[in-house]
Amino acid sequence: MQIMHTVQGMESPQERRERRRAEKRQAIRMAAVKIALDDGLEAATVEAISAAADISPRTFFNYFASKEEALVMEPVWRPDELLELLERRPGDEPVFQSLQAVIRTVAVRVRQAWQDMKPFGELRRRHPELAARAAAVDETKVIETIFEAVRARPGVTGRMHARLLIIGSFGALISAVQESLETGEALEDLLDEAFTLLENGL
Amino acid sequence: MQIMHTVQGMESPQERRERRRAEKRQAIRMAAVKIALDDGLEAATVEAISAAADISPRTFFNYFASKEEALVMEPVWRPDELLELLERRPGDEPVFQSLQAVIRTVAVRVRQAWQDMKPFGELRRRHPELAARAAAVDETKVIETIFEAVRARPGVTGRMHARLLIIGSFGALISAVQESLETGEALEDLLDEAFTLLENGL
DNA sequence: TGCAGGACTTGCAGACTGTGCAAATTATGC
DNA sequence: GCATAATTTGCACAGTCTGCAAGTCCTGCA
Numbered sequence: 001m002q003i004m005h006t007v008q009g010m011e012s013p014q015e016r017r018e019r020r021r022a023e024k025r026q027a028i029r030m031a032a033v034k035i036a037l038d039d040g041l042e043a044a045t046v047e048a049i050s051a052a053a054d055i056s057p058r059t060f061f062n063y064f065a066s067k068e069e070a071l072v073m074e075p076v077w078r079p080d081e082l083l084e085l086l087e088r089r090p091g092d093e094p095v096f097q098s099l100q101a102v103i104r105t106v107a108v109r110v111r112q113a114w115q116d117m118k119p120f121g122e123l124r125r126r127h128p129e130l131a132a133r134a135a136a137v138d139e140t141k142v143i144e145t146i147f148e149a150v151r152a153r154p155g156v157t158g159r160m161h162a163r164l165l166i167i168g169s170f171g172a173l174i175s176a177v178q179e180s181l182e183t184g185e186a187l188e189d190l191l192d193e194a195f196t197l198l199e200n201g202l
Numbered sequence: 203m204q205i206m207h208t209v210q211g212m213e214s215p216q217e218r219r220e221r222r223r224a225e226k227r228q229a230i231r232m233a234a235v236k237i238a239l240d241d242g243l244e245a246a247t248v249e250a251i252s253a254a255a256d257i258s259p260r261t262f263f264n265y266f267a268s269k270e271e272a273l274v275m276e277p278v279w280r281p282d283e284l285l286e287l288l289e290r291r292p293g294d295e296p297v298f299q300s301l302q303a304v305i306r307t308v309a310v311r312v313r314q315a316w317q318d319m320k321p322f323g324e325l326r327r328r329h330p331e332l333a334a335r336a337a338a339v340d341e342t343k344v345i346e347t348i349f350e351a352v353r354a355r356p357g358v359t360g361r362m363h364a365r366l367l368i369i370g371s372f373g374a375l376i377s378a379v380q381e382s383l384e385t386g387e388a389l390e391d392l393l394d395e396a397f398t399l400l401e402n403g404l
Numbered sequence: 405t406g407c408a409g410g411a412c413t414t415g416c417a418g419a420c421t422g423t424g425c426a427a428a429t430t431a432t433g434c
Numbered sequence: 435g436c437a438t439a440a441t442t443t444g445c446a447c448a449g450t451c452t453g454c455a456a457g458t459c460c461t462g463c464a
Contacts, residue, residue: 171369
């Protein structure tokens with residue numbers, strides 16, 4: 001598997017097992033994506049992936065609930081994490097700033113995962129249906145999760161305002177990521193630019 | 203199948219067959235959703251659906267590419283339709299107005315399909331994973347499709363501006379639909395409200 | 405060293421989705 | 435009615451995914 005781990009101090013048996021599991025998961029992913037990119041999505045059957053990852057087909061499903069899950073990147077954020085990030089902001093901070101701060105945190109993670117994303121990005125480009133199939137995070141789910149927290153912040157004038165703020169914030173992220181991919185400009189700068197546009201009106 | 207058709211004049215054999223096909227498709231959908239709502243998603247196998255719709259399992263797949271497709275509503279718009287709607291607007295009209303007009307057209311369709319949506323909405327509520335699985339329209343796909351057309355319109359200051367406008371417009375639609383569902387207010391009024399918020403800044 | 409217990413892996417059987425192909429059935433135009 | 439085209443269907447088969455039970459590996463501890 002060849003994974004370098006920078007052990008820094010103790011590690012409980014529990015942590016150890018979790019780390020091993022995560023590593024193996026990633027190794028299986030890599031095998032899956034490699035096959036799909038080299039020989040086509042058709043060739044990436046569970047049987048082939050398992051063989052490449054040196055596990056039995058049955059074991060594959062101990063690591064992934066579906067084949068597609070192995071062919072897309074691990075999401076860099078989950079709805080409940082966003083809620084947590086948001087709640088950590090000072091309570092009297094205006095919504096707009098809070099959201100901008102939260103999204104910026106996510107953006108940093110995206111940037112850090114940038115390199116790992118490359119093969120997955122290419123695969124996604126060749127097979128857009130994968131994205132839909134394995135849609136990591138449901139937009140509606142996000143809104144639902146952080147809606148109340150957003151609504152409670154200073155500066156929110158109504159329920160629709162809250163929803164638009166959420167969608168707009170993610171729109172800013174998506175736009176900035178896309179633009180950064182195409183032009184190479186710094187992600188964080190583009191993100192600020194996007195938020196400025198949102199704040200001042202489209 | 204019991205479908206009332208208001209024949210108004212001639213109908214080419216081609217049209218006739220298409221209509222029949224659409225009707226049958228809808229009938230199969232209804233059977234599928236009824237089973238899923240009555241007996242649970244588990245019970246809605248292709249075999250059961252086919253039996254209820256009085257067709258063979260093989261025929262089911264002549265109408266739907268996947269089982270999930272039968273369990274979600276027919277999308278009320280497609281990306282290329284949006285492009286068409288957009289291109290039909292006067293060329294010197296400011297982006298914002300153009301987009302607002304396009305989205306309003308879509309909103310009208312949504313409102314018209316409102317009644318049919320009810321069972322599907324309930325099913326989606328009970329099984330959110332369906333939405334992700336059968337994600338009718340990929341967000342990225344929409345942006346990609348109408349991006350250039352938006353960018354070419356008067357009032358667009360840059361590529362990110364264009365993307366934000368697109369995402370924001372759909373955000374307005376989503377927010378308005380959601381709000382209308384919850385409060386019962388008129389969809390079109392809410393939509394205008396949302397666009398005003400976008401235009402003046404969040 | 406060796407063993408008891410837990411965690412992980414695997415094989416197997418089986419339900420289900422989805423597809424190609426060719427035969428059977430049905431509809432349509434003349 | 436009949437020739438033809440469209441639709442439906444059966445059949446075989448590849449592939450995904452699950453439950454279950456047996457096998458294997460690892461760990462700590464006597």
